[in-house]
Amino acid sequence: MTEPFNPKPILKNLPNLPGVYRMKNASDEVIYVGKAKDLKKRVSSYFNKNLPSPRTRMMVAQIVDIETTVTHTEAEALLLENNLIKSFMPRYNVLFRDDKTYPYISLTGDEYPRLAFHRGTQRKGNTYFGPFPNSIAVRESIQLLQKVFMLRTCENTVFANRTRPCLQFQIERCTAPCVGFISEEDYRRDVSHATMFLQGKEQQVMDELGEKMMKAAETEAYELAAVYRDRMQSLRQVQAKQFVSDFAVNDADVIACVSHEGQHCVNLVMIRGGRHLGDKSFFPKNADGGELEDTMRAFLEQYYVSQKVPPLMIVGVPIETEALEEVFTEQAGRKVRINTNPVGDKRVWMKMAETNAELALQQRSAQHSNQQARLLALREALDLGDSVERIECFDISHTMGEATVASCVVFDKGAMQNSEYRRYNITGITPGDDYAAMRDALTRRYKKVAAGEGKRPDLVFIDGGKGQLGVAVEVMQEVGLADILLVGIAKGEERRPGLEQMFFPDRDSPVGLKKDHIGLHLLQQIRDEAHRFAITGHRARRAKARMHSSLEDIDGIGAKRRKALLVRFGGLDGVKNASVDELSQVEGISQMLAEKIYQELH
Missing domain, CATH: 3.30.420.340 (UvrC, RNAse H endonuclease domain)
Incomplete structure (x- = not known):
């Protein structure tokens, strides 16, 4: 029979310093990772006789070893704790999905900047706005920016090879900088207005547009004045629908955490540039029966270490914020505040986030119950046995x-x-x-x-x-x-x-x-x-194969000519839409070969 774990030799030698501790079970598996301002005091607290949480008692009963790492500060311990949680995925830590692919709006650093949807690693020279709660919010914002500021969204390969304006110009969603229909100076001014809008400086944009509208009217450039007037009207509609009035900063996150039937849900409401972008609900693992404070702390630590941190976070659960504020301030390069006692309109926003979280939990519970009922009925009807789950x-x-x-x-x-x-x-x-x-x-x-x-x-x-x-x-x-x-x-x-x-x-x-x-x-x-x-997989594979082979199958088209065609027209669709005369203008493509390409592709 295995002797019970005796923590005293380990506890005796622990320092009163900040750091990270790892609890291990008999299989040498890390079952919990935690951080502490005082390692000796925090780790010792797990071995008190009266532990309040059954979950904690269950965890402590499995401990056979404790490892610790001393750090300089509690903030440094927080970062190390987060990295270790991602590495070990301990069964007694509250875990949130590590999603680093939240969408952003980007403005590229090109001569004529491009408005684009972006996920993944951010590139130097581009400007990014976000993150947004989902791709729909990004695409809606891009459509709005196109309508108001008429910035290009086409890829650089297409932009560099246009000889006439595309459909976006025809429907008044782009000013066609590709063919010189707008000067670089005027385009840069539109980019500047779009940037100010995304930063929440709508009133400044409105003032500039109003001034330009008046000047255009005074010089009898009524068509130009009408353009500025329409932009102002579009911006007013946006302000009326989405503007958040009671925030001292333009960027903030409202974070609520609620429980229902032992399950936890965190609802994140994103406010960027003074506008409400939407919300997203998160369902943690290993949080069943735990405290809301633990779930909230785990969310903040795991989510914001890999995300752009807003200057203000409004949190609906009372937690210690000093170490978190220190880490986030250092990470963001500016002061970050965490407000755990919202009042006024901020409290109204928090209530909305809590309602969203409660609804998400109820829907999840109802869906799970419905699926369980379906599974039970399928087992009985097909005589599958009670063990069928997966x-x-x-x-x-x-x-x-x-x-x-x-x-x-x-x-x-x-x-x-x-x-x-x-x-x-x-x-x-x-x-x-x-x-x-x-x-x-x-x-x-x-x-x-x-x-x-x-x-x-x-x-x-x-x-x-x-x-x-x-x-x-x-x-x-x-x-x-x-x-x-x-x-x-x-x-x-x-x-x-x-x-x-x-x-x-x-x-x-x-x-x-x-x-x-x-x-x-x-x-x-x-x-x-x-x-x-x-x-879905078949169609993607088929499309890739056909795009790859359609030019390769044409006699006389080698790698060099194929590359020249794709670069000139921005891809296979552009080659297919080109006329014989346009094809013949590509270096290495004769009139006869251009006719052959056109016939093969059509």
Whole structure:
């Protein structure tokens, strides 16, 4: 029998200094990472007789070792703690999804700056505004900026090779700097106005536009005056709809945290440039039954270390903010304040965020309950057994054998698990052989599962009839997973929903369910998701292959001429839309070859 863990020798030698501690279990697995202003005092507190939280008591019961790292400051400890949490993903830490790909609006550093949607690493020389809660908010803002300030959005390869204005100029969404319809000075002024707008300086923009409108009217340039008037009207509409009046700064985040039936949700409301951009809800892992303060602290630490920090954060849960403010101030290069006691309109915004979080939790709970009911009904109807929780489904997609792609989608824990989806590009088979494609995909996936890589499913759905199911049975026997349940799903007559039939390896006749059976609805959802995921991958692969080969297949077009054509017209679509005369103007393309290219592409 293993002796109980004795923390006294470790606690005795701990310093009264800031740092990070790591709790380990008998498997040498890090189960918790924490930071402390005083390591000795904080770590010792876990071994008091009366721990208030059952979750903490459960964690402490598993500790067999404690490792510590001393840091210079508590702020430094916070950064180290966050990095260790991302590395170890401890089961007793509250974990938020590490999403570094929040969208931004960018203005490029080109001679004529381009307005663009941006995700990922930010490049030197460009100006970025955000982050935004989702891509819809970015695209709506870009459309608004196009309408008001008429900045270009085209890629540089297209911009550099235009000989006439594009459709954006015709619908008054761009001033066509590509063909010199606006001077560099005037375009720069529009860029400056757009920048001020994104920074929340709308009134300054309005004043400048008003002044220019009056000057244009005085010189009888009434068409120009009308342009400035229309821009002012558009800006007034935006101000009336989105402007936030009670904030001393233009950029702020309102962060609420609520619980419902033991589940936690953090709602983040983003205000940028004095405008409400929208909100986003986050659902942490390992927070069940924990304190809201722990969840809020974990969110702030994990989210803002990799994001642009606003000067003001309004937080709906009372937490210690000194160390966080120190880290965020150093990170942002300016003062950052965290307000945990909002009043006035700020309190109204906080209430709105809390309501959003409560609604998100209720919807998530209702959806989970509904899915659990569907799963229970499917188990009973097909006699699958109570142990079926994780379901994987496979589908094959191709166009007459071209660009075959297999998909695998996963249903687990009462929901579709998007991050666990996989696609398999199928090669080396007879085009159109769905059996061979299914064999390839199943073998590649379940060889790894049999070797201990990845999670083992309780049930595998195969989109197809007896033939595809027979292939699946053979593959599972070959890889040593013959005990996994397999079911084939065949579409009914005329491929109409509700007429599906399920085939089992050990049953002579197929099983059908009524159209309104909720278990069938879950099966259809999983099957349709597998089909969607497969066909999306297939279309992307097919488009890539066709774009790559359409010019290569033309005699007389080598790598050099192909590159010249794509650069000149900004891509394959531009080449397809070009006339014979335009094609012949490209270096190395004769009139005869231009006619040949045009005929081949049309």
